[in-house]
Amino acid sequence: MASPLHQLKIIELGHVIAGPLSASLLSDFGADVIKVEVPGRADMMRELGPKADDGVGVWWKTLGRNKRTLSLNWKSDEGRDILRRMVESADVLIENFRPGVLERAGIGPETLHEWNPDLVILRVSGYGQDGPMRDVPAFGRAAEAMSGLAYLTGFSDGPPMHPGFPAADSTTGLMGALGIMVALFARERGIARGQVVDLAVFETLLRLMDYPVPALTGAKLSPRRNGLRQPMDFAPGGMFRTSDGVWLTVSAGSAETAQRLLRAVGGDALADDPRFATLALMSQHMATIFDAINDFVTQHTFAEVELQFGRHDAVASRVLSVEEIAENEQIRHRGDIVSVEGEQTQVVGPIPHLSATPGELRWLGRPAGADTRDILSGLGISEERIVALCEAGHIGLGGGEDKR
Template sequence: MTALDEPHAAEFEDPPTPRDGPLTGTRVLDLSHIASGPFATMLLADLGADVIKVERAGTGDGARQMDRSLQDGDSGYYLGLNKNKRSIALDLRTTQGRNTVRALAPNADVFVENFRPGAAARMRLGYDDIRAIRPDIVYCSITGFGASGPLRDAVAYDIVGQAFSGIMSITGDPDRPPVKCGAPIADLTSGMFATIGILAALHHRDQTGSGQHVGTSLLGASAALLASYLTSHAMGTPFHRLGSAHNTLAPYQAFTGSDGTNFILAAGNDTFFAKTTEILGLTTLSQDPRYATNPARTQHRQALAQILQTEFAKQTAGHWLAALAEVGVPASPINTIDDLVNDEQMRANDYVTDIAHPRIGTLPVINAPLTFSATPVTVRRPPPRLDQHRTEILAIAAGERSWLTEDN
């Protein structure tokens, strides 16, 4: 075995599975943790890339201990962001640990990190260090606030990205303090932008032979979600917290049926609004100057919502959803996570699938929501145990075996 570190045997072997995604053959060295980086590298892995996940010795990725669903040391939060990867635990405070990373780098196509700003460089694992080993490396850094500016060295978490970007200022009810989105959108959106940047840099490398340093941030990714809001605001449209309602569309919000069940109506244009008034028996509303056009409806949003709610309260949410669907007006139940796991539409598109986890059993996971006619998204590995693949990864670092999984 290699002298880089002491291996131990894995307790089980992963079953052989096909590798036919569009990124098959792409090798990713993943030093990221928690959410933003792991989401990016899982997207790459779902698309066929071979991802080696380097985790902290002893405790591993901090996401492993993040929620109450702990089973055998792994949380559901961790399991949901790390399928299709292999894991090795290294102490990067030691020369030995850092040397193992450097030994893997020459065969890596992509290097991903989301350490505190400057930490990778201090460990001699920054872009310049890795580029010296692999000149055409695509090196991706995810930071809190971006590579420049007075806050470049500050640390951010998801809620900080949502707050600083302005997202929270327009999220929540108007008579209550701002709230964050229930999903960690700053983390996950920065992960998606990281993936986009990595793919663009790989394309550039294919054309020119040159790698580069790709960067994104929680702030930048969150602010990007406000692209249309920013320009609309600059042109005079105010944006406020409106609960489930929309600043520039109406009726476009939650209503409640007679059974107390909430549902969403998204009558986002005049035609949909007219159809809504027809099924409610309120056709005069679509001719009323206060409600005839979307700009007028948004000005009189509260009064319109009260009129509609009075009618919606006369039948169940299911009744109205069926009626709206029949006339083609966009509407939706407000699903719970339990609803989503077993939803026919989700399953039909393979947006959620079940994997056999060797310790936990059947585990539902979200797939990358992409379809390819020739190179489908695949689930090839369950999320790894901490340090599960030490033996084979150390053999890769020592040059004793190929990185790619078809050699496993």
């Protein structure tokens, strides 16, 4: 069965994480993604972070998955002509340069839509394509700061903290893929033709976090970072360490599940305490509840906690290291860590799991310009012309063209 997006053609002018991740997520489901890099100036993700045994950056291996690579100087007249030919038959173009870069190169949205009125253009930038901060430089951590994520992360008496992964860039990749699909749906239904998806990195976290703004404006409550507990303390839970040194997280999302949790750690006396009859009442005494959970967990081994929580159908989840993730039985059963033939590096597989048209990992990140010749030949450009373009520096012909 064909992949659900196998006829979707995407041109990726993006770099680093945010834009490229949008393309990666769609490539998992069959989209034909052509990643464009300037000759001699490849995406920095090829070099950032640790390298696999073959010398290739492991981050690039997963961000570049399922993508064909084209080395093209799209700012030269010759390169611009090639880009135009690509755009004319493409569905999507992704870019995450600072606002104005495409316009200064003569390929802003107006020009791109002259070439192809049905083109969906994803534009990712730190603060958006307009507004007083339009031209302010930003990376993901700046977005985490502006969105409130850093403010809410950490201990109340300590500094704001960033999470342990690029949350802003990764969330933007996910939101970018969503924006592309919404715009394509509108095009398919005849609601609109090609349009611009304007995505500011800070906005993606702002939307995903969601509740702080209505909490402030609707309930006049301002969330604060709260260490191992939830910032608003609206339900029991937190992070705890067992007597044998295992970290686990405990949580409850309703009055019923909270009662089961309290019964697991303190018996009927704690669960039936009138101070904890509802979530609203619990919220007023959350320090007492936290201490009760902590006392129980710290005095028992993980196996004992797991057994007791299981008896009461309460939730306690072990905090897994990467090594434990790689060996976890449930993760293995779901097929969430995958590899391709000839590659030692394993990556997280396509998500979500579709019952009829599941995603597929076809290859990991390829060398810069590995598909240049094939792509240009597909545009009707002769071998003689390809060689001349390469000699003039307008394109690059990388290795690995036969390693599809």
